[in-house]
Amino acid sequence: MRALTWQSAATVAVIDVPRPTLVHPTDAIVRVTSTAICGSDLHLYDALGPAMRNGDVLGHEFMGVVDEVGSEVTRLKVGDRVVVPFNISCGHCWMCDRGFYSQCETTQNTDQGTGASLFGYSTLYGEVPGGQAEFVRVPHADFGPVLVPEGFADERALYLSDILPTAWQGVTWADVPQDGSIAIVGAGPVGQLATRVARHQxxxxxxxxxxxxxxxxxxxREWGAETIDLRQVDSVGDAVRDLTDGRGADSVLDAVGMEAHGNPVTAAMIAAVNHLPGPVGRPLLKHAGMDRTAALLSAVDAVRRSGTVSISGVYGGNRDVLPLFDMFDKGLTVRMGQCHVRQWTDELSNILFQDEDVLGVEKLATHHLGLSEAPAAYELFRSKQDGCIKVVLDPTR
Structure with a gap:
């Protein structure tokens, strides 16, 4: 089958790889009908390159049709349409029982000191082949996949895999007071959905x-937001305070993460580590990595005293410098982490699978391309060319 694979820093390729087979009785094989490129995929393309191996299959936002099920999978049957959460959770361990699905103890990567395994996301998270492919093996299929009702287009369901629950969790964790204010740093796909979620809530x-x-x-702006153009202000914090009676926003959501613009010195260091051989680069990435923290620093600056900062953007450094005096002195609450996707999917399904597309998910993607065009699509998305906000790939093309 064809799959998009990581080859080296900023280089991906569609190649033929073996079709996946059932490994455990709780597995399912899903024939992918739609798969998207996520901002987190760009981390692998660039900053997290040392955690990748040549030939790793990418992609963690996908949905499709169940093609085969293991003997212990009773909730799904061949022919079911499903969307698959990006984190792989068993549904019954200590963490899962408490709703902490991104920390599932069954798939947790204790050898790496990291949480639950993720599809298509490097040696740090289980090196599980991802969904930018024609077929995917889905572990713990009796819990993870979400059934999609008939009569809805793929894109009504596709973003349940990651960016919609990520946006929902980010806004929920931001703990916006009634009639309060929220500033969302970053208007990529997660930031766009967070804007709509904040409006919906x-x-x-x-x-x-x-x-x-x-x-x-x-x-x-089409979804009711006031906007700040980063190119036209010296300080995000000052610009937000100008709009909020001088205090700052009640809540701020960092929807950017390590891909933030700014700090060319840190960017150069990331690039240097990214081009080291894997066995050398991986330990440096994990123990001495640094991020571009402009978005996070802006969030800390822009939030009011005793406010909440919610972090949905992915960070990967362990040597980042944070303004702890300011964070402590302002009395901030900070919440962060990988999305516990299945904690939110029932609630979100009730919103998505009604007649009206209330969150506008069917029109979020600006580019629909074939899997064969994925390498060019990565560069298009990375460079924000051609008005690109979201790319959805068709594995049949």
Missing amino acids: QRASRIIVVDLVDERLALA
């Missing part, structure tokens, strides 16, 4: 979105 009376791409800012 009807707690924030003001939604402020920060970005530096014209198309992203315009789309956020």
Whole structure:
């Protein structure tokens, strides 16, 4: 079968790889009908390259049709349409019983000191082949996959795999007070959905979105946000305070993570580590890595005293310098982490699978391409060219 594979820093290729087979009786094989490129995939393309191996199959946002099930899978049958959460959770361990699905103890990568395994996400998270492929083996299929009702287009369901629950968790964890304000740093796919989620949850009376791409800012405004163009302000914090009576936003969501613009010195260090051989680069990445923290620093600056910072953007460094005096002095609450996807999917399914597309998910993707075009699509998404906000790939093309 064809699959998109990581080859080296900033180089991916569609090649033929073996079709997956059932390994455990709790597995299923899913024929992929739609798969998306996520901002987190760009981390692997660039900053997290040392954690990758040549030939790793990428992709963690996908859905499709069940093609085969293991003997212990009773909830699914061949022919079911499903969307698959990006984190692999058993549903019955100590962590899963408490809803902490991204920390599942059954798939936790204790040898790496990391949480639950993720599809298509490096040696740090289990090196499980991902969903930018024609077929995928789905472990713990009796718990993870979410059934998709008939009559809905793929894109009504596809983002349940990651970015929609990630946005929902990020806004929920931001703990916006009733009639309060939320600033969302980053208007990529997660930031766009977070804007719509904040509007849908009807707690924030003001939604402020920060970005530096014209198309992203315009789309956020279409969904009721006030916008701050990063290119036109010296300080995000000052700009947010100007809109909030001088205090700052009640809540701030960092929807960017390590891909933030700024700090060319850190960017150069990341690039240097990224080009080291894997056995050398992997320990440096894990123990001495640094991120571009401009988005996080802006979030800390822009939130009011006693406010909440919620971090949905992925960070990978263990040597990042944070303004702990400011965070302590301001009395901030900070929540962060991989999304516990299955904690939110029942609630989100009730919102998605109604007649009206209330979150506008069917129109979020700006580019629909074939899997064969994936290498060019990665560069298109990375460089934000051609008004690209979200790319969905068709594995049949």
